[in-house]
Amino acid sequence: MTNKLSQLMLNLLRHVVLIGMSLFALLPFYWMVVTSIKPREEQMMGPTLIPKHITFEAYQHVWSETQFPAWFWNSLKVAAGSTAMALLVACLAGYAMSRYNFKGKGAFGTTLLMVQMFPLVLVGIPLVLLISKVGVMDKPFGLVLVYMTFALPFAIWMMKGFFDGIPRSLEEAATIDGCSRMQAFRLIVLPLSGPGLTSVAVFTFLLAWNEFFIAYLFLKTKLTLPIGLLTFIAQFFNQWDSLMAASTLTTIPVLVFYMVLQRQLTRGITAGAVKG
Amino acid sequence: MASPSAEIRRPRKRTDTFPYKMILPAVIMISAINIWPVIAGVYQSMMDYNLLRANNIKFNGVQNFVQALKDPDLISALLVSVKWTVGAVGFCYLVGLFAALLLNEQFKGRAIYRTLLLLPWVAPPVVVSITWRWILTDMDGLLNHILKSMHLIKEPLLWLSDPTLAMWSVIMVAVWRGFPFYMVTILAAMGNIPDDVYEAARIDGGNRWQIFRHITFPLILPVSVISTLLQCIWTFNDFGLIYVLTGGGPAGKTTTLSIYAYRQAFQYLHVGYGSAIAVLALLLMSLLGILYLRLQKKYEVTD
Numbered sequence: 359m360t361n362k363l364s365q366l367m368l369n370l371l372r373h374v375v376l377i378g379m380s381l382f383a384l385l386p387f388y389w390m391v392v393t394s395i396k397p398r399e400e401q402m403m404g405p406t407l408i409p410k411h412i413t414f415e416a417y418q419h420v421w422s423e424t425q426f427p428a429w430f431w432n433s434l435k436v437a438a439g440s441t442a443m444a445l446l447v448a449c450l451a452g453y454a455m456s457r458y459n460f461k462g463k464g465a466f467g468t469t470l471l472m473v474q475m476f477p478l479v480l481v482g483i484p485l486v487l488l489i490s491k492v493g494v495m496d497k498p499f500g501l502v503l504v505y506m507t508f509a510l511p512f513a514i515w516m517m518k519g520f521f522d523g524i525p526r527s528l529e530e531a532a533t534i535d536g537c538s539r540m541q542a543f544r545l546i547v548l549p550l551s552g553p554g555l556t557s558v559a560v561f562t563f564l565l566a567w568n569e570f571f572i573a574y575l576f577l578k579t580k581l582t583l584p585i586g587l588l589t590f591i592a593q594f595f596n597q598w599d600s601l602m603a604a605s606t607l608t609t610i611p612v613l614v615f616y617m618v619l620q621r622q623l624t625r626g627i628t629a630g631a632v633k634g
Numbered sequence: 635m636a637s638p639s640a641e642i643r644r645p646r647k648r649t650d651t652f653p654y655k656m657i658l659p660a661v662i663m664i665s666a667i668n669i670w671p672v673i674a675g676v677y678q679s680m681m682d683y684n685l686l687r688a689n690n691i692k693f694n695g696v697q698n699f700v701q702a703l704k705d706p707d708l709i710s711a712l713l714v715s716v717k718w719t720v721g722a723v724g725f726c727y728l729v730g731l732f733a734a735l736l737l738n739e740q741f742k743g744r745a746i747y748r749t750l751l752l753l754p755w756v757a758p759p760v761v762v763s764i765t766w767r768w769i770l771t772d773m774d775g776l777l778n779h780i781l782k783s784m785h786l787i788k789e790p791l792l793w794l795s796d797p798t799l800a801m802w803s804v805i806m807v808a809v810w811r812g813f814p815f816y817m818v819t820i821l822a823a824m825g826n827i828p829d830d831v832y833e834a835a836r837i838d839g840g841n842r843w844q845i846f847r848h849i850t851f852p853l854i855l856p857v858s859v860i861s862t863l864l865q866c867i868w869t870f871n872d873f874g875l876i877y878v879l880t881g882g883g884p885a886g887k888t889t890t891l892s893i894y895a896y897r898q899a900f901q902y903l904h905v906g907y908g909s910a911i912a913v914l915a916l917l918l919m920s921l922l923g924i925l926y927l928r929l930q931k932k933y934e935v936t937d
Contacts, residue, residue, distance in 0.1 A: 372736055373743070379733060380750045382810070386765045387753065389776050393768065405779040447659045454656035461649070466657060468927060473668040474864075475923045477871045479895045480912035483905055484674035488666070507667035510660055539652060568758040571873055575900075584760040588878070591764065598768055605761040616756045620749060623756070624818050 390609070394602035401599060416603035426604055429586035432498055434611075436582055437566040439502035444509040444562040445555060451510075452517025453543055457526070470511040478571050486575050496578045504572050509562040516561075520554030521547065557622040560615060567612060583608045672916075679913045683906035698910035708911060710886060711894035715915075717801060718890055719870045722808035723862060729809055730816020731858075735846070737817070738824050748821075755814035763878035766807045770794050770879075794880050797887045804876050804888055808869070816861065823857040824850065856933040863926040867919050891915045 393401070394416050396409040420426045455463065485504065486495070494500035528550075529542040537545065570584035577585055587604055594600045616623060682694040702708050733751055737744055754762070769776045770793035778790040793803040827850065835845050873892045876882065882889035882897070889897075891911060899908025 369741065372741070376733075376736055376743075376747045376751075379729075380747060383751050383754050383814075385776075386762070386769060386810070387757070389769055390761070390765045401774075405774055405776045407776075447663060451657040451660035454653035458650070458653035458656075460653040463653075466661070469664065469669075471927060471930075472923060473664060475867050475871075475916075475919050476668065476672050477892060477895075477912050477915050477919070478873060479871075479892050479899065480675040480909060480916060481668075481671035482896075483678065483899060483909070484671035485667070487674075488671065503663070504667055507663040510664060514660060564756065568760075570760055584758060587760050587764060591878075601764060602768065605764055608758055609761050612756050612758060613753075616753070620752075624752070624822075 387609070390602045390605050393598050394606050396599065398599060416599040417607070420600055420603045420607065424590075424604075425581070425586060426607070429581050429583045430607070432580050433567055433583040435498045436501045436505065437563045439498065440505035440509065440566040441559050441562045443502060443506040444513050445558055447506065448510055448513035448517050448558055449548070449551075449555070451514045453521055453547065455514065455518040456521035457529075470514055474511050482571070482575050485572065489576060495576060496580055498580065500576050501566070501569075501573060501582070504576075505566040505569060506562065508569075509558075509565050512561055513558045516558050517551070517554055520551055520557075524550055553622060553625075556619060557625050560619050560623050563615065564612060675909050676913055678905055679909035681906045683904075683909075685903035685905055694906070698907050699914070701907065702910050702914060707886070707889075708891075708894065711889050711891045711911075714801070714886075714888060715870055715890040715892070718805065718808075718876070718888070719866055721801070721805040722812065722869050723865045725805060725809045726812040726865065727816050727858070727862060729813040731820055733813065733817040734820035734824060735850075737821060751817060752814045754811050757811070759811070759874050760878060762807065762811055763875055766810075767794065767879055770803055795884045797884050800880055800884055800888050804879055807879060808875060811875070812865070812869075815865070819857060819861050820854055823854040827853050856929075860926065860930055860933065863922050863929070867922055867926075870919060871915070 392407070392409055395412045395414065397411050397413045397415070400406070400410060454460070455467065489495050489500045489503070492500070492503075494503070524547055528546050529537075529539075532542040532546050533539065568584065570582075570588070573582050573585050574588070581589070587601075587608060590601055590604055679698055680693060680695055681691055682697070683691045737748055737751075772778060772790045772792050772795070775790070775793070777793065778787070781787045782790070791799060794800055831849060831853075832845065835849055840848070870890075871892055872890075873896060876888050876890060877893055877896075880888045882893045892915065895908045895911040895915065897908075898904045898911060902908075
């Protein structure tokens with residue numbers, strides 16, 4: 359009996375602590391949304407956790423009187439482009455890493471791990487020079503090139519791991535039936551790789567959607583959302599309703615992604631550190 | 635003499651070019667976007683390179699590094715970086731481990747907690763920094779308001795502009811954002827521990843603490859070490875979170891090496907000197923990087 363009681367108490371305690379932690383995790387999101395829908399007059403009266411009135415004025419302001427929609431569109435283009443290119447390049451390389459032994463394979467793998475450690479501040483100026491030489495400065499495509507490359511180390515390791523789990527016998531059978539190796543990859547292996555591709559896609563999309571140091575250096579007029587928000591800080595100094603409305607709108611696509619693809623996302627996080 | 639043609643001409647086994655063709659696009663992109671800029675950056679660090687005098691750029695060897703070692707601002711930035719990295723990663727780990735332990739058993743609502751606790755990790759960093767800046771504002775900030783209404787403080791605290799408090803504030807935000815990474819990673823590692831191991835320990839009469847100390851912890855140690863090394867590198871190199879929160883202030887109390895290098899290179903346009911600082915950061919981080927590669931190989935072998 360006492361054992362059961364202590365078990366019950368322990369469970370209760372667990373819930374209390376977890377609820378506390380969840381509140382801590384959620385509070386900033388809550389405050390962001392509440393601030394964005396609170397009328398200005400109410401804002402002036404000091405911080406209150408529950409708004410008495412609700413208004414969408416700030417959203418209207420941000421969406422129709424600022425550059426925000428253009429930034430949103432730019433971010434979408436950059437994220438979608440980076441994701442598509444990273445998927446393509448990482449699939450090819452990941453497949454080679456999974457199925458073939460070739461000279462330099464180990465060095466390539468180690469390089470992939472090492473490049474993740476380079477400080478962005480060091481590569482900033484050379485990258486700006488390189489990208490302007492290619493002629494894609496201040497264009498979404500310049501960022502696409504950089505972000506898809508930043509995603510590659512993770513993406514290639516992820517795809518390699520995924521391909522490792524697909525039995526070779528399938529392709530061997532297909533090549534005996536007269537498929538070329540490329541065809542076997544495209545027609546047999548890729549259709550089985552949905553979950554791996556999704557993980558890589560989510561990871562790359564979020565990276566491109568969230569990144570701002572490189573965007574800060576590259577973009578002068580065609581801003582992406584993170585840079586747009588930075589210019590808002592200066593422009594809307596102390597107009598927290600507009601700032602929070604813009605922040606909410608920037609967060610929504612990420613949350614939608616997260617809710618739909620949570621499993622793929624968590625797999626992505628753990629893939630780097632846990633060897634199952 | 636036998637004619638050369640009499641020798642058996644064994645066709646040399648041709649290397650299979652297929653895998654090379656497959657990795658070629660990746661190799662090109664990584665060489666151009668990752669590796670070349672680092673080489674160029676290291677080269678810049680050995681130049682007298684000031685964008686204000688752009689037509690007078692010349693090689694000056696290790697002079698930037700000599701200057702760096704005598705620069706008191708650099709030493710203080712290095713100390714700030716170490717404080718920031720150790721504090722942020724350390725607390726992230728503790729909170730993440732704690733959350734993972736709470737979530738490691740099956741119970742009602744587990745999936746919901748997991749989903750909620752992971753949210754901070756997916757929020758865009760700029761949004762995180764702006765929102766926390768708003769929460770931590772001294773006069774109308776939410777945190778001061780809450781603490782005041784609970785009678786924990788009388789005067790508003792200057793979270794981001796008090797010289798001693800500012801570092802703790804940015805660390806708190808980093809923990810808010812970073813602990814879910816550890817939570818998920820450690821949970822995954824705990825999921826790999828077979829149940830019968832626990833079963834045996836319970837039969838032997840181990841209590842919770844003993845089981846954690848002698849079974850769970852040793853088994854999650856490899857994952858902990860590897861992900862901590864990675865986190866240290868990322869946190870040390872991080873620029874955005876602090877920059878948007880405090881801009882490096884007050885009085886340089888949150889100016890990390892990354893922010894200092896950024897200032898030198900992009901604001902004062904001392905590209906050579908800024909690059910030299912970043913190279914020093916890279917050297918420090920490659921020590922951790924080598925450790926990371928070694929340990930990862932070691933753990934793979936023992937798995």
